Amino acid sequence: MVKDLILKNRSYRRFYQEVTIKLETLKELVNLARLSASAGNLQPLKYILSCDPQNNALIFPHLAWAGYLKDWPGPQEGERPSAYIIILGDTQISQSFGCDHGIAAQSILLGATEKGLGGCMIGSIQRQELRKTLKIPPRYKILLILAIGKPKEAVVIETLKPNGDIKYWRDNKGIHYVPKRSLDDIIVS
Numbered sequence: 001m002v003k004d005l006i007l008k009n010r011s012y013r014r015f016y017q018e019v020t021i022k023l024e025t026l027k028e029l030v031n032l033a034r035l036s037a038s039a040g041n042l043q044p045l046k047y048i049l050s051c052d053p054q055n056n057a058l059i060f061p062h063l064a065w066a067g068y069l070k071d072w073p074g075p076q077e078g079e080r081p082s083a084y085i086i087i088l089g090d091t092q093i094s095q096s097f098g099c100d101h102g103i104a105a106q107s108i109l110l111g112a113t114e115k116g117l118g119g120c121m122i123g124s125i126q127r128q129e130l131r132k133t134l135k136i137p138p139r140y141k142i143l144l145i146l147a148i149g150k151p152k153e154a155v156v157i158e159t160l161k162p163n164g165d166i167k168y169w170r171d172n173k174g175i176h177y178v179p180k181r182s183l184d185d186i187i188v189s
């Protein structure tokens with residue numbers, strides 16, 4: 001069921017790093033993005049796939065994790081993602097990418113969830129440094145990175161408290177809570 005899949009598809013930031021992900025699996029996931037909607041059917045998105053530890057280690061330092069968890073610097077060694085999909089915009093096809101990369105990212109993460117994996121969209125990226133490290137040609141805009149792995153944390157959705165605070169938080173057992181606005185709150189008419 002789509003609802004079950006969407007409920008399970010949370011942003012996970014701690015993983016069983018030792019569980020490897022095959023390149024073929026990443027290709028299957030990108031194929032879901034390939035089949036998804038694209039404005040004007042331009043299909044300007046391109047992808048860099050990474051699933052080997054050496055390459056993953058080049059990407060990780062350029063990502064920022066869970067900005068609201070001020071005293072958590074991100075996943076420690078052993079709990080880092082096993083793979084990354086870097087979503088690029090090909091400026092030789094289009095100069096603007098609209099919401100294509102959001103749609104692609106959701107398709108990929110839903111596919112990952114169906115496979116028993118999980119991940120997190122990362123938009124907070126040191127783009128210049130990552131471009132240099134991976135030698136990404138200037139023609140490609142770095143849009144979004146998907147961190148993927150076997151989730152090692154519990155994520156619970158809760159209803160927004162009356163104070164309206166949208167910040168996610170963790171309890172002392174490490175359970176990650178994500179406040180969501182109620183349906184009544186988001187339907188204007």
Ligand SMILES: Cc1cc2nc3c(=O)[nH]c(=O)nc-3n(C[C@H](O)[C@H](O)[C@H](O)COP(=O)(O)O)c2cc1C
Pocket residue numbers: 009010011012013064065066067120121122123124125155168178
């Ligand atoms: C476009 C976009 C960019 C995001 N960038 C980051 C990021 O840089 N770092 C991070 O830890 N989470 C990032 N997230 C994950 C959000 O924090 C997460 O979606 C939100 O807390 C809600 O949790 P949920 O995905 O489990 O519903 C991003 C999400 C989106 C949609």
